[in-house]
Amino acid sequence: MSDWFSQAENWVFLVIAVPMVVAAWRSVTSRNVVHAVLFLVAALAASAAIFLLLGAEFIAWTVVLVYIGAVIVLFLFGIMITRAPLGIETQLSHSTQTKIGAAIVAGALFALISVTAIRAFGDAEMVAAPTRAGEVGQSIFQRFVIPFETVSVVLLAALIGGIVLARRDPVEGDPTLGGDVDRARAASEGGGP
Amino acid sequence: MIVTQFVILGAALFSLGVYGVLTRRNAVLVLLSVELMLAAVNINFVAFDVFVQDRIAGGQIFALFVIAVAAAEVGIGLAIVLLIFRNRQSANVDELDLMKL
Amino acid sequence: MTHLLTTANSLILAAESGAKELSDGGTLASWAWLIPVVPMVAAFAIVFFGKRMPYKGWDIAIAVMGFEALYGTALLLSHISKPIAHDFQVEIAMLGSMPIEWGWSVDGLSIMMYFLIGVVGFLVFLFAKGYMEGDVRYTWFFASFTLFAGGMLVLVSAPNLIQLIVGWELVGVSSWLLIGHYWEEHENSSAAIKAFLTNKVGDAGLFVGAIIISMSVGSFRFSDILHAVESGAAEAPTLSRFAFWGGLALFIGAMGKSAQFPLHVWLPDAMAGPTPVSSLMHAATMVTAGVFLVGRMYPLYLTDGFATEVRAVIVIIGGITLFLTGLIALVQDDIKRVLAYSTLSQLGYMTAAMGAGAYTAGLFHLFTHAFFKALLFLGAGSVIHSVHSNNMSDMGGLRKPMPYTYWTFVVGSLALAGIVPFAGFFSKDEILASLRYASGEFGVADGGGAVATVILALAIGGAFITAFYMARTVFLTFHGEYKGHGHPHESPRIMWVPLVALAVPSAVIGFINIPGVTEVFTKVVGGREVPVLDHHASSFDIPMLLAGLVAAGLGIYLGWRIWGPDAETQEARDSFRVDGLYPVLENKYYIDDFYMDGIVRPIRGPVARAMDWFNGYVIDFIVNGAGLLAKALGKVVYWFDQRGVDGAINASGAVTGAGGGVLRLLQTGKVQQYAVLIFAATVILVGGLVIWF
Numbered sequence: 007m008s009d010w011f012s013q014a015e016n017w018v019f020l021v022i023a024v025p026m027v028v029a030a031w032r033s034v035t036s037r038n039v040v041h042a043v044l045f046l047v048a049a050l051a052a053s054a055a056i057f058l059l060l061g062a063e064f065i066a067w068t069v070v071l072v073y074i075g076a077v078i079v080l081f082l083f084g085i086m087i088t089r090a091p092l093g094i095e096t097q098l099s100h101s102t103q104t105k106i107g108a109a110i111v112a113g114a115l116f117a118l119i120s121v122t123a124i125r126a127f128g129d130a131e132m133v134a135a136p137t138r139a140g141e142v143g144q145s146i147f148q149r150f151v152i153p154f155e156t157v158s159v160v161l162l163a164a165l166i167g168g169i170v171l172a173r174r175d176p177v178e179g180d181p182t183l184g185g186d187v188d189r190a191r192a193a194s195e196g197g198g199p
Numbered sequence: 200m201i202v203t204q205f206v207i208l209g210a211a212l213f214s215l216g217v218y219g220v221l222t223r224r225n226a227v228l229v230l231l232s233v234e235l236m237l238a239a240v241n242i243n244f245v246a247f248d249v250f251v252q253d254r255i256a257g258g259q260i261f262a263l264f265v266i267a268v269a270a271a272e273v274g275i276g277l278a279i280v281l282l283i284f285r286n287r288q289s290a291n292v293d294e295l296d297l298m299k300l
Numbered sequence: 301m302t303h304l305l306t307t308a309n310s311l312i313l314a315a316e317s318g319a320k321e322l323s324d325g326g327t328l329a330s331w332a333w334l335i336p337v338v339p340m341v342a343a344f345a346i347v348f349f350g351k352r353m354p355y356k357g358w359d360i361a362i363a364v365m366g367f368e369a370l371y372g373t374a375l376l377l378s379h380i381s382k383p384i385a386h387d388f389q390v391e392i393a394m395l396g397s398m399p400i401e402w403g404w405s406v407d408g409l410s411i412m413m414y415f416l417i418g419v420v421g422f423l424v425f426l427f428a429k430g431y432m433e434g435d436v437r438y439t440w441f442f443a444s445f446t447l448f449a450g451g452m453l454v455l456v457s458a459p460n461l462i463q464l465i466v467g468w469e470l471v472g473v474s475s476w477l478l479i480g481h482y483w484e485e486h487e488n489s490s491a492a493i494k495a496f497l498t499n500k501v502g503d504a505g506l507f508v509g510a511i512i513i514s515m516s517v518g519s520f521r522f523s524d525i526l527h528a529v530e531s532g533a534a535e536a537p538t539l540s541r542f543a544f545w546g547g548l549a550l551f552i553g554a555m556g557k558s559a560q561f562p563l564h565v566w567l568p569d570a571m572a573g574p575t576p577v578s579s580l581m582h583a584a585t586m587v588t589a590g591v592f593l594v595g596r597m598y599p600l601y602l603t604d605g606f607a608t609e610v611r612a613v614i615v616i617i618g619g620i621t622l623f624l625t626g627l628i629a630l631v632q633d634d635i636k637r638v639l640a641y642s643t644l645s646q647l648g649y650m651t652a653a654m655g656a657g658a659y660t661a662g663l664f665h666l667f668t669h670a671f672f673k674a675l676l677f678l679g680a681g682s683v684i685h686s687v688h689s690n691n692m693s694d695m696g697g698l699r700k701p702m703p704y705t706y707w708t709f710v711v712g713s714l715a716l717a718g719i720v721p722f723a724g725f726f727s728k729d730e731i732l733a734s735l736r737y738a739s740g741e742f743g744v745a746d747g748g749g750a751v752a753t754v755i756l757a758l759a760i761g762g763a764f765i766t767a768f769y770m771a772r773t774v775f776l777t778f779h780g781e782y783k784g785h786g787h788p789h790e791s792p793r794i795m796w797v798p799l800v801a802l803a804v805p806s807a808v809i810g811f812i813n814i815p816g817v818t819e820v821f822t823k824v825v826g827g828r829e830v831p832v833l834d835h836h837a838s839s840f841d842i843p844m845l846l847a848g849l850v851a852a853g854l855g856i857y858l859g860w861r862i863w864g865p866d867a868e869t870q871e872a873r874d875s876f877r878v879d880g881l882y883p884v885l886e887n888k889y890y891i892d893d894f895y896m897d898g899i900v901r902p903i904r905g906p907v908a909r910a911m912d913w914f915n916g917y918v919i920d921f922i923v924n925g926a927g928l929l930a931k932a933l934g935k936v937v938y939w940f941d942q943r944g945v946d947g948a949i950n951a952s953g954a955v956t957g958a959g960g961g962v963l964r965l966l967q968t969g970k971v972q973q974y975a976v977l978i979f980a981a982t983v984i985l986v987g988g989l990v991i992w993f
Binding site: 010013015016019023026027030031033034035039042043046049050053056057060061062064065068069072073076077080081083084085087088097098099100104105107108109111112113115116119120123124127128129130131132133134135137141142145146149150153154157160161163164165167168169171172174 | 200201202203204205206207208209210211212213214215216217218219221222223224225226227228230231232234235238241242245246248249250252255256257259260262263264266267268269270271272273274275277278279280281282284285290291293
């Protein structure tokens with residue numbers, strides 16, 4: 007173990023990993039919705055840093071761009087549209103009883119995976135060599151070109167699905183339709199509030 | 200560096216994500232916790248890719264695919280949450296107990 | 301006499317390409333990528349913005365074709381002053397270890413085609429404005445017409461087989477759009493489908509050939525393939541071994557596009573399209589693609605140890621095509637069909653010349669033919685526009701009301717018939733001379749030169765037939781009494797100006813390649829990176845020249861005797877209708893019937909019947925059987941239900957009720973509680989597994 011601590015990169019790892027776990031912890035327990043999202047940003051940024059440590063530059067920047075850039079914005083939109091309470095809110099999580107049950111399950115899961123990993127790999131050393139974006143690109147477009155195309159189809163399907171799900175049906179006077187968007191539309195159509 | 204440290208970090212993140220999924224009431228936050236779980240998976244993918252020194256970087260590419268699918272999942276998930284919110288004026292998961300009927 | 305023959309026949313086998321001093325063409329050649337790209341972009345621009353333009357899209361199209369004509373002319377002039385061989389490709393993907401590339405090539409062969417497509421295309425587009433005026437899909441027509449020209453330019457500019465195939469298919473698909481332009485009539489849309497499917501038969505050959513050749517060379521590039529050929533059979537053993545099959549398959553592809561017997565059936569039906577389409581399709585584009593392909597791969601067919609044997613096939617196919625289709629042209633009433641069969645016949649000449657080893661002569665005929673055939677089709681279009689009928693039996697006497705059309709049509713006909721000094725004379729003479737040379741030179745199987753001699757006889761006969769049917773067409777259309785309805789009138793200026801503009805090259809362009817005097821064209825098409833060994837005449841082949849002229853003169857005379865204004869008697873015509881032969885010709889040798897009755901129906905019928913049988917017996921049997929089985933099962937179940945189950949039910953009901961009372965505590969309908977259970981169960985199961993092992 008002293009071996010482990012003598013390596014500089016492991017200190018770097020700790021410097022990233024500890025705040026990451028803390029951020030993740032805060033993100034699932036925070037009572038403020040926006041804070042939860044911001045802690046997720048921190049956790050994901052840390053995961054990008056982990057990827058850099060592993061030499062996977064392309065993944066790291068993809069995480070920054072896609073997750074921190076796009077997905078988080080989506081979350082914030084989701085929060086605003088569903089009018090989640092923006093301040094401190096005690097009703098964001100379930101009761102303490104549920105929390106204890108969940109904590110037991112999650113803890114057991116963590117213990118299980120950790121024990122399994124230690125038993126399987128022990129202290130097998132690994133060497134991080136940087137993987138250039140070019141290599142990843144070559145691999146995607148030669149070896150993995152069909153999965154890549156499939157993923158693009160999945161994304162397209164998600165795009166269409168998202169639109170189909172989220173668009174409101176053009177039924178006038180439907181009592182189940184409500185909310186800001188409706189009022190905004192009514193206003194824009196000249197009907198007044 | 201040893202591979203176990205990354206696996207344990209991934210396990211911690213994953214378990215925290217599970218905890219979030221199980222305890223959060225707000226559907227948006229449930230989705231957020233799922234993202235945490237996916238990030239944990241990505242760390243495992245990349246760590247093992249580096250560990251086995253894959254020449255075609257298969258682990259990294261699957262991490263990319265996970266990111267892409269996660270983006271799709273968030274899109275669809277939020278659309279569903281939006282729909283539920285529109286129909287029930289609430290985004291709380293525990294009020295969605297129609298499965299009991 | 302023998303002495304004269306020998307000297308007159310002094311065709312030489314020489315690398316007359318001037319390959320030593322090739323330039324890269326400078327800026328002009330490095331911007332040549334505009335040639336295929338501009339029309340492709342323009343085609344889409346016309347679709348999207350055409351309707352808003354002052355001339356509804358025609359203005360974009362004509363501007364593009366003007367650009368092509370200018371660029372082609374500039375390249376040609378530059379090439380004549382100093383031969384250009386420019387080749388540029390960028391890699392866009394890898395296929396195994398072979399890169400798929402996109403680029404453009406600028407050399408003698410492609411420059412000749414750029415010029416031809418640009419100039420002829422420009423004039424045809426000009427004509428089309430007048431012809432298509434008032435058409436319902438006017439803008440769409442010009443969009444697909446531009447796409448058609450663009451596809452041909454992609455094909456011609458291809459520096460590798462992949463791009464050639466792309467262009468090839470673009471031409472195919474846009475020709476399908478154009479032939480079926482008047483799709484409201486079933487006949488027209490089926491003509492389009494026929495053209496497309498017949499072409500597809502050839503395309504299969506092209507694909508197979510491209511795969512064989514590229515795989516045995518390890519590259520799709522023409523330059524790599526042809527350099528491999530140049531290095532000799534010993535240096536390229538794989539290619540040498542597969543060259544025959546590869547070359548043959550490529551030629552089958554060429555047969556499809558260039559409408560060689562027996563894949564010629566689509567071309568006459570392609571007349572269903574608007575006349576400007578026929579004009580461009582039969583002259584500068586589409587049908588020339590096959591000949592172009594053979595020309596592009598020419599060293600493969602000409603170098604010993606490679607696909608030289610295929611040339612015997614090529615010359616035979618060409619000979620059969622030129623003679624048989626020429627005969628059909630004699631009996632057609634539809635003026636466009638006469639010209640269509642005439643195109644087939646002339647394509648046969650080109651193919652035969654290519655097979656005989658006469659690269660220059662074949663391409664020269666392609667070149668001159670493009671001008672006068674475009675002229676003839678546009679002339680026919682002008683006549684049709686005026687009398688509103690395709691049938692020559694509705695025409696006659698149009699000489700007076702349509703002077704421009706008449707005189708230009710006569711020029712075109714004389715050029716096609718090969719009368720000195722019009723363009724067709726020079727190119728046809730070169731083909732006859734080279735066929736004669738081939739009859740003594742290259743061995744076709746064991747027959748020696750016998751086959752080539754037969755083909756030569758067919759070609760001379762073909763020259764007679766050509767003159768004969770063109771005389772018939774001219775006399776029936778423009779002389780005698782007007783037999784149609786209404787008052788024919790000369791077409792508007794936008795239509796006759798292209799006719800005049802095409803009549804000039806039809807008359808004089810033959811002078812650019814007079815054996816022994818000028819060799820401009822030989823030098824142009826010979827200016828390629830890999831030199832082409834070519835037979836071409838250093839002087840006129842006097843016997844062949846005379847034979848061709850006499851045959852043509854005889855044809856015109858006979859035509860005049862039968863259909864001319866002075867001999868317009870029923871008897872003369874009846875004497876022409878040889879019993880037995882005439883119906884065969886009218887039915888186009890029954891080839892279409894053979895394809896329909898011999899291939900399409902026998903396949904379609906049994907397939908349909910087999911499907912019906914399968915439907916009626918197998919599927920119905922399964923459905924009925926399933927029904928019966930279910931019924932029988934039902935009876936069994938009912939019995940079991942009545943006797944055995946009822947008792948058990950009542951007992952189990954109580955147990956279930958008690959169990960449900962316990963389990964319903966879990967059934968809350970709350971998703972997250974289910975999730976807790978799932979995760980917990982997973983942990984327990986996997987944990988058990990980990991501990992167990």
